[in-house]
Amino acid sequence: MNIRGLIDSFFNVRIMLDYLPALARGLLVTVEIAGLSLALGLALGMVLAVIRVALKRRGNPRFVRWLNVPLAFYVDSMRALPPLVTLVVVYFALPYLGVYISRFWSAVSVFVFVLAAFASEIFRAGIESVDRGQMEAARSQGLSYLQTMRYVIVPQAFRVALPPLTSRMISITKDVSLASVIGVSDLLKEAKLGIANTYNTSPLIAAAILFTLLFLPLVRLSMLVERRMKR
Amino acid sequence: MSEFIHNFFNAEIMAKSWKIILVGLSNTVQLAIVALICAAILGLLLAVIRGLKNKVLDALIIVYVDLFRALPTIVLFMIVYYMLPFFGLSFPLFWAAVVALTVNGAAYFEEIFRAGIEAIDRGQWEAARSLGLDFRQTMIKVILPQAIRIVIPPATSNSLELVKTTVLASVISMPDLLYKAQQAAGLWYNPTPLVMAALIFLVLLWPFVRLTSYLERRMA
Numbered sequence: 001m002n003i004r005g006l007i008d009s010f011f012n013v014r015i016m017l018d019y020l021p022a023l024a025r026g027l028l029v030t031v032e033i034a035g036l037s038l039a040l041g042l043a044l045g046m047v048l049a050v051i052r053v054a055l056k057r058r059g060n061p062r063f064v065r066w067l068n069v070p071l072a073f074y075v076d077s078m079r080a081l082p083p084l085v086t087l088v089v090v091y092f093a094l095p096y097l098g099v100y101i102s103r104f105w106s107a108v109s110v111f112v113f114v115l116a117a118f119a120s121e122i123f124r125a126g127i128e129s130v131d132r133g134q135m136e137a138a139r140s141q142g143l144s145y146l147q148t149m150r151y152v153i154v155p156q157a158f159r160v161a162l163p164p165l166t167s168r169m170i171s172i173t174k175d176v177s178l179a180s181v182i183g184v185s186d187l188l189k190e191a192k193l194g195i196a197n198t199y200n201t202s203p204l205i206a207a208a209i210l211f212t213l214l215f216l217p218l219v220r221l222s223m224l225v226e227r228r229m230k231r
Numbered sequence: 232m233s234e235f236i237h238n239f240f241n242a243e244i245m246a247k248s249w250k251i252i253l254v255g256l257s258n259t260v261q262l263a264i265v266a267l268i269c270a271a272i273l274g275l276l277l278a279v280i281r282g283l284k285n286k287v288l289d290a291l292i293i294v295y296v297d298l299f300r301a302l303p304t305i306v307l308f309m310i311v312y313y314m315l316p317f318f319g320l321s322f323p324l325f326w327a328a329v330v331a332l333t334v335n336g337a338a339y340f341e342e343i344f345r346a347g348i349e350a351i352d353r354g355q356w357e358a359a360r361s362l363g364l365d366f367r368q369t370m371i372k373v374i375l376p377q378a379i380r381i382v383i384p385p386a387t388s389n390s391l392e393l394v395k396t397t398v399l400a401s402v403i404s405m406p407d408l409l410y411k412a413q414q415a416a417g418l419w420y421n422p423t424p425l426v427m428a429a430l431i432f433l434v435l436l437w438p439f440v441r442l443t444s445y446l447e448r449r450m451a
Contacts, residue, residue, distance in 0.1 A: 192309075
């Protein structure tokens with residue numbers, strides 16, 4: 001094995017510095033996609049969780065409870081499908097359906113739908129873990145169903161949901177680099193362009209370092225949250 | 232509607248691309264099984280090593296685990312791919328994908344197995360050691376059998392994630408299910424093969440999604 005050649009083509013500092021501005025641009029796109037996906041995905045997941053719990057209430061007519069089936073199917077498919085497959089299918093399929101949205105928004109919408117599915121399951125488990133007595137007590141105090149959810153159940157559910165939620169949020173943020181496969185100019189795509197221009201892998205290593213610097217604090221944070229909540 | 236069927240559920244295209252898709256499916260299944268076994272074994276090994284409480288080894292493993300939990304898997308695949316020429320051109324893509332999946336998956340398995348081992352009461356260690364069992368015997372005969380029960384739910388869901396991650400092999404042009412489906416879709420300029428691939432994943436992995444939900448609920 002040629003060690004000298006390996007170092008030259010993976011850790012060439014000059015090339016890394018040359019491509020730093022382009023990589024920084026890509027990093028910004030990655031952060032944009034991640035931010036949008038997290039905000040929209042969590043909001044949608046929360047709404048879905050409350051809807052699913054509300055649909056399952058005892059005393060609902062049977063057809064109302066059946067409305068859960070399509071929602072459950074959506075959640076399960078998102079959990080079963082690799083996000084890259086969803087991304088490629090959506091990206092290729094949309095134009096055939098007469099929908100023309102940019103690569104950026106195709107990527108964002110896929111991540112939102114994937115995260116919302118996982119988040120809704122996590123929130124739902126959280127809501128269901130809150131003791132029934134809480135609901136009964138709040139309702140007997142005169143709060144409406146939605147008020148009880150908003151002020152009593154969801155804040156308690158959130159605590160239970162936090163550890164699995166943080167680790168899922170990190171995994172979705174890491175998945176954002178999949179967007180480069182459909183040509184979004186994110187950090188990884190910029191690194192690939194760098195490789196193509198220089199016949200040298202250093203831009204990819206520089207990108208890997210940037211990704212690690214970005215995500216390492218988050219990974220540590222999620223471990224901290226997990227340990228805190230276990231006590 | 233007929234246009235919709237023509238584009239996404241085209242029977243003619245399905246008949247034509249069936250064989251290509253099957254080749255991809257077989258590669259994906261092989262990759263998933265081999266990578267899953269390698270990652271679980273490496274993860275278990277690292278978790279057991281951490282049981283030794285050696286400061287240097289611990290620090291090395293923590294750095295390894297943190298690094299690969301932070302690095303997006305697709306980036307890891309690409310790094311492994313570009314390193315291939317340095318290991319000789321004949322290094323097969325299949326094993327490159329196995330290496331990337333193992334290195335990444337073991338980081339997660341280590342965390343899961345370690346949490347399982349640490350959940351076993353210290354008294355078990357002390358009792359076994361005072362009866363004259365050495366570290367290896369205590370680990371294999373006393374600790375691991377008990378840890379397995381705790382570890383099964385998170386390990387199942389991590390295995391599911393690992394199997395889903397195998398599609399990244401398509402990015403380094405290993406002919407897996409997604410790669411072959413994209414090839415067929417490009418060949419006939421029709422997204423039907425992609426829909427087929429998605430349906431195959433759905434049918435194969437759906438039982439495991441249900442299983443993870445069931446196990447998580449039972450443990451809670």
